[in-house]
Each structure stands twice: as structure tokens, then as C-alpha cells.
Amino acid sequence: MTEFYGLPNAGEFWHWTNLLHFILVGLAGGMAFLTALLHLKGHPEARRYTLWALGLIALDLFVLWAESPARFRFTHVWLFLSFHPTSPIWWGSWGLALSFVSAGLLYLGKGPSKPLAWGLLAFSLVALAYPGMALAVNLNRPLWNALLAGLFPLTALVLGLGVAVLMKSSWALYPLRILLGASLFLAFLYPFTLTLEARGHLWEEGGVLYGLFLALGLGAFGKESLAPWAAFLAAAGLRALLVAVGQWQGLGL
Amino acid sequence: MPRYAMAIDLSLCVGCAACAVACKMENEVPPGVFNLWIREREIGTYPDLVVEFRPEQCLHCETSPCVPVCPTGASYQTQEGLVLVDPKKCIACGACIAACPYDARYLHPAGYVSKCTFCAHRIEQGRLPACVETCPTFCRTFGDLDDPESPVSRALKEAGRVDVLRPELGTKPKLFYLNAPSKKGLTQEREVHHD
Numbered sequence: 001m002t003e004f005y006g007l008p009n010a011g012e013f014w015h016w017t018n019l020l021h022f023i024l025v026g027l028a029g030g031m032a033f034l035t036a037l038l039h040l041k042g043h044p045e046a047r048r049y050t051l052w053a054l055g056l057i058a059l060d061l062f063v064l065w066a067e068s069p070a071r072f073r074f075t076h077v078w079l080f081l082s083f084h085p086t087s088p089i090w091w092g093s094w095g096l097a098l099s100f101v102s103a104g105l106l107y108l109g110k111g112p113s114k115p116l117a118w119g120l121l122a123f124s125l126v127a128l129a130y131p132g133m134a135l136a137v138n139l140n141r142p143l144w145n146a147l148l149a150g151l152f153p154l155t156a157l158v159l160g161l162g163v164a165v166l167m168k169s170s171w172a173l174y175p176l177r178i179l180l181g182a183s184l185f186l187a188f189l190y191p192f193t194l195t196l197e198a199r200g201h202l203w204e205e206g207g208v209l210y211g212l213f214l215a216l217g218l219g220a221f222g223k224e225s226l227a228p229w230a231a232f233l234a235a236a237g238l239r240a241l242l243v244a245v246g247q248w249q250g251l252g253l
Numbered sequence: 254m255p256r257y258a259m260a261i262d263l264s265l266c267v268g269c270a271a272c273a274v275a276c277k278m279e280n281e282v283p284p285g286v287f288n289l290w291i292r293e294r295e296i297g298t299y300p301d302l303v304v305e306f307r308p309e310q311c312l313h314c315e316t317s318p319c320v321p322v323c324p325t326g327a328s329y330q331t332q333e334g335l336v337l338v339d340p341k342k343c344i345a346c347g348a349c350i351a352a353c354p355y356d357a358r359y360l361h362p363a364g365y366v367s368k369c370t371f372c373a374h375r376i377e378q379g380r381l382p383a384c385v386e387t388c389p390t391f392c393r394t395f396g397d398l399d400d401p402e403s404p405v406s407r408a409l410k411e412a413g414r415v416d417v418l419r420p421e422l423g424t425k426p427k428l429f430y431l432n433a434p435s436k437k438g439l440t441q442e443r444e445v446h447h448d
Contacts, residue, residue, distance in 0.1 A: 002442065005270040006290030008309060008356035013347045069345040069364040078325035078342045086321035089348050093324060137322060140354030140422060249356060251442040252419045253292075253309075 012247055017067035019240040022131055023159070024063055025096070026152065026239060028056035029127035030160020032099045034172075036124055039106060039117035045169060050107040052163070053124075057100045088133040095126030128153040131239075135246060142198035143246035147190055151242075154183040155235035162232035173228075177221060180231045184217045187238055197251055206245040213237040255397035256334045257371060258427035259385070260408045260415075261308055263434060265392035268293050268306030272384035272393065276310075279372060279383035286359040288369040289384060294440045303435045308384070308393075311336060311357040311369035312418060312426035319349035319358065327366070334398075334427060335373055340365040354419050355426075371395070398427065405429075414438065 032053040038046035065071050080097070084090040102120040105111045132152025135144040157179045164172035187210075191199050202210065217234030220227040268291050276282065276289040289310040296303045313336045320328050320336060327342035328349045338349075338358075343365035350358045350366060361367040372382035380386070385393040396403030401410075409415055412431035416438045433439050 001295045003293045004290055005268065005293070006273045006287040008290055008292070009286060009350070009359035010356040013350040013360065018347070069360060070343060071364075073364055075325065075327075075342055075344045075365075078327070079344065082324075082326045082342075084321075084324055084326055087324040087348065088322070089346055090324035134322075134348065135351075138318075138351050140318065140419070141351065247351070249354070252354070252421075253356070253442055 008253070010249060012244075014243060014247060015067075017063065019243055021060060021063050021067065022239050022243050023236045024056065024060040025092070025127065025131055026156030026235070027159040027163065028053065028060045028096070029099070029124050029153075030156040030158070031056050031163065032103060032120060032124035033128060033157065034160050034164060035103060035106075036117050036121035039113060040121070047107065048167075049164075050103050052167075053103045054100065054107060057096055057103070057127075061096060061100070088130045088137060091126050092130030092134070095123050095130060098123040099127055125153075128156045131156075135243065140249060140252075141246055142195055142250045143202060143242070143248060145193055147186060147193050148242065151183060151186045151190065152239065154179055154186065155239055158183055158231050158235040162228045162235065165228035166232075173224065176228065176231055180217055180220050180234070183235060183238070184214060187214055187217070198248075201248050202245055205248070206241050209237065209241050213241065254332050256399045256427075257313070257376065257395070258334070258398040258405050258429065259313075259371065259382070259393060259395045260405050260412070260429040260431055262392045262394075262408065262412070262431040263305060263307060264432035265390045266306045266308065267390055269389065271387045271389055272308055275383040275387035276369070279375075280370070282367075283362050286361070286367075288357075288367075296435060296440055303440070305434050305440050307430065307439065309355065309357075309418070310384075310428065311353075311371075312355055312424070312428040313371060315425035315427060316423065318352040318354065318422075318424060322348040322352045324348065331373075333376075335371055335376075337370055337373060338366050338368065340367075354422050354424065 035049040035053040038049050079093040099120055102116045106116050132149040136146050136149040138144050161172045161176035165176055213234045216230050220230040270291050273289045273291060280288055282288050292307045292309055294305045317336045320330055325342045325344055327339045330336050345360055345364055345366060358366050358368045375382060381395055385395045394404040394408040396405040400406060414432055416430045416433050417426040430439055
């Protein structure tokens with residue numbers, strides 16, 4: 001039997017607004033990555049996608065600011081006035097900010113387009129990668145392991161491609177299914193990479209939803225008209241669920 | 254430069270929580286969150302019974318996982334080994350809370366992350382942390398780990414057994430538990446489930 005005088009600070013520290021950010025940042029990063037590729041290929045849809053990427057990055061940055069308990073203390077300026085390469089969030093803030101700047105210059109037609117597109121590609125890759133890294137570095141949280149460093153970028157691209165298919169870009173369906181397949185493969189593998197305790201916790205706290213999102217993802221390989229919705233919801237759901245359930249510290253104390 | 258550490262002799266701790274109260278008062282910790290708490294655990298059945306009163310707080314780890322993940326440098330380690338938070342730089346992103354294996358950090362209602370500082374403001378004045386000064390059984394000792402004559406070094410030397418929380422994570426905590434009541438060392442939640 002365990003009792004306390006006072007309590008350890010073991011409650012949830014990331015709430016639904018943070019889960020929303022984990023979805024939005026994937027969507028914004030995915031869209032910025034697609035935009036960069038379209039610019040590099042000289043695709044006629046590049047300009048439309050640039051506007052979407054700008055809007056989604058702006059929306060994500062706004063959500064980040066609005067949900068932050070420090071929003072009126074304006075301490076976020078320190079993200080750009082300090083050098084902390086060991087922090088995935090530091091990388092992410094630079095990745096998002098520079099993606100926004102390079103996409104903005106591309107949209108306005110200011111500056112050399114090829115180098116800007118290459119820059120956008122690199123910065124969007126950082127934005128795609130950092131959420132999974134931010135989770136995977138926490139060795140103390142048994143549900144956040146190294147596999148998330150792969151699953152999060154993949155689901156981010158699925159989110160971007162899902163929106164692309166919904167925007168009637170027919171070229172996006174094939175890569176959407178390929179990347180969703182890769183995401184689902186990792187998601188199927190994921191429970192087997194966990195300890196027995198962690199798997200039990202995932203099952204208890206989110207087993208039904210996890211199964212539902214996997215099934216939804218498989219649905220994307222069926223009817224074409226439902227594919228982008230199924231893929232988008234599966235990728236968004238998996239991201240949010242893994243962040244929410246993974247805040248568990250394990251039984252080590 | 255001193256390297257500050259604390260030791261808690263669990264064979265002397267009676268779980269009175271005077272340290273927790275003193276900490277709340279000294280640091281004006283808001284309601285609902287804690288710099289310091291007592292975990293009381295019973296293992297086994299009479300007559301083969303162990304009761305452990307374990308005060309817990311920030312362990313000021315030597316290789317603290319909370320510091321490198323901070324994107325602004327708000328979480329930092331002083332030259333004396335104290336792990337502190339600069340509220341003026343904290344964006345309350347929660348990365349350090351996620352990284353702490355000991356649930357020591359919390360979000361202060363004023364919009365920054367906070368935790369035990371080993372009463373850094375008192376140490377600066379040459380005083381002991383409030384929890385150490387208050388303990389009626391003198392189970393807590395504090396001092397310079399590099400000074401063999403400091404109270405904490407002597408306590409570590411004289412202890413029958415020295416444990417730290419979650420040693421497998423390699424965080425090298427500077428809060429040591431001495432003379433745990435169980436012969437197996439500090440109790441763990443998993444043991445409770447198995448008993």
C-alpha cells in the first residue's frame with residue numbers, strides 16, 4: 001500500500017491543446033515538405049501549396065502561443081536568442097520559423113527560388129522530425145521510445161498528403177498510401193517494442209482507440225473517396241493518442 | 254567550488270512531513286503542487302512487514318535529463334551542481350517535466366516550471382535548506398560532496414546502505430537515501446503489485 005503526504009507531480013502535463021499542436025505541427029511540416037518538393041519540380045500547383053503551408057505553420061505557431069501558460073510573459077523570444085542544440089523543441093522552433101520565412105519568400109517571389117526551395121525542404125524536415133524526437137529522448141517514459149522518431153515524421157507526411165488528396169491533387173494518393181502503409185507497419189510493430197508493463201498501460205488507457213485508428217488506416221486502402229479522410233484521421237489519432245497515453249512515468253518509483 | 258548534495262536517513266524518518274510543510278512555507282509553493290512530498294509504503298504482512306517513509310523532491314541529478322531538453326536555457330545547472338529554473342526564460346513547454354524521471358517538476362500557476370531548489374536562496378546566505386533545518390529527527394544532512402568532512406560526506410561514509418532513486422537511468426542523483434528499511438533497498442511500485 002502506498003500513501004502520500006503531499007503528492008508527486010505525476011499528473012498530465014500536456015493537455016488537449018498540446019495534442020492539437022502535435023497534429024498541427026505534423027500537418028504544417030508535411031505541407032511545407034510537399035511545397036518544397038513541388039517548387040523543386042516546378043509543379044504548377046506549387047504556389048497554392050505554398051499558401052497552405054504558410055497558413056498551417058501560422059496556425060500552429062498561434063496555437064503554440066495561445067496554449068502556452070507563458071503567452072503574456074513573452075519568454076518565447078529566448079527560443080531565438082539562445083543556442084540549445086540538445087533540445088528537440090529548440091530545433092523545432094527554428095525549423096518552423098525558417099520554413100515560414102522561406103515559404104513566405106517563395107510565395108512572394110523574392111529571392112532565388114531553387115535555393116529557397118532547398119532551404120524549405122531542409123527546414124520542413126526539421127519540423128517533421130522534432131516532435132517524435134521530443135518524445136523519444138525521454139528515456140523515463142516507457143511508451144515514448146525510439147520508434148516514435150520514425151512514426152511521427154511518417155504520420156506527418158500522411159497528414160500533409162491527406163490534405164493534398166482532399167485538395168484534388170490526384171498525384172498525392174499513391175504516396176499517401178505508401179507512407180500510410182509504412183506508418184501502419186510501424187504502428188503495428190510499436191506495441192511489441194514496449195515492455196510488458198508499458199504494453200499493459202497502452203492497452204488499458206488507449207487500446208480500443210489504438211485498434212480503431214489502425215483499422216481506420218487500413219480503410220484508406222479501400223474506397224478512393226474515403227482514403228484521404230481515413231488516412232488523415234488515423235495519422236492524427238495515432239499522434240494524439242501516443243502523446244496523451246505516453247505521459248505515464250512507469251512503475252519505477 | 255562546492256558540489257552540494259543531500260542525504261536522508263530513512264531509518265530515522267518518521268514521516269511527520271515537517272519538511273514538506275517547511276518547504277511549502279519557505280518557498281511559497283502554491284496549493285495543489287509540491288516541491289517535496291512523503292511517500293509512505295507498506296510492504297509485506299505482519300510480522301514480516303516493512304514500512305518506508307520516503308521524502309521525495311528534485312534530486313539535482315549530476316547528469317540531469319531536464320537540462321539538455323530545455324529549448325531556452327531556463328533549466329540550468331549551477332557550478333555547485335544545483336539544478337535550477339530561471340522563470341524569466343521559461344516558456345512552460347513542459348519538455349523538462351516530461352524528461353524528469355522523478356515527477357519533481359510542475360507548472361507554477363504564474364506560467365513557468367518550478368521545483369525544489371535545495372533552497373538556493375538560503376544556501377547563498379550560508380544557511381541550510383528549510384527541510385534540513387526543520388527535520389525533528391535530524392534524518393536529513395546537507396553539504397559539499399567533495400569535502401570529506403562535510404555532514405553529507407560523513408553521513409554517506411557511515412551509512413550501512415546508500416541508495417538513489419531509479420539508478421538504472423544513469424542520472425546520478427545528488428539526493429541519497431541511507432539505511433532503507435528493506436534489505437532489498439528502496440521499495441518500488443512494481444513490488445507492491447506483486448505482493
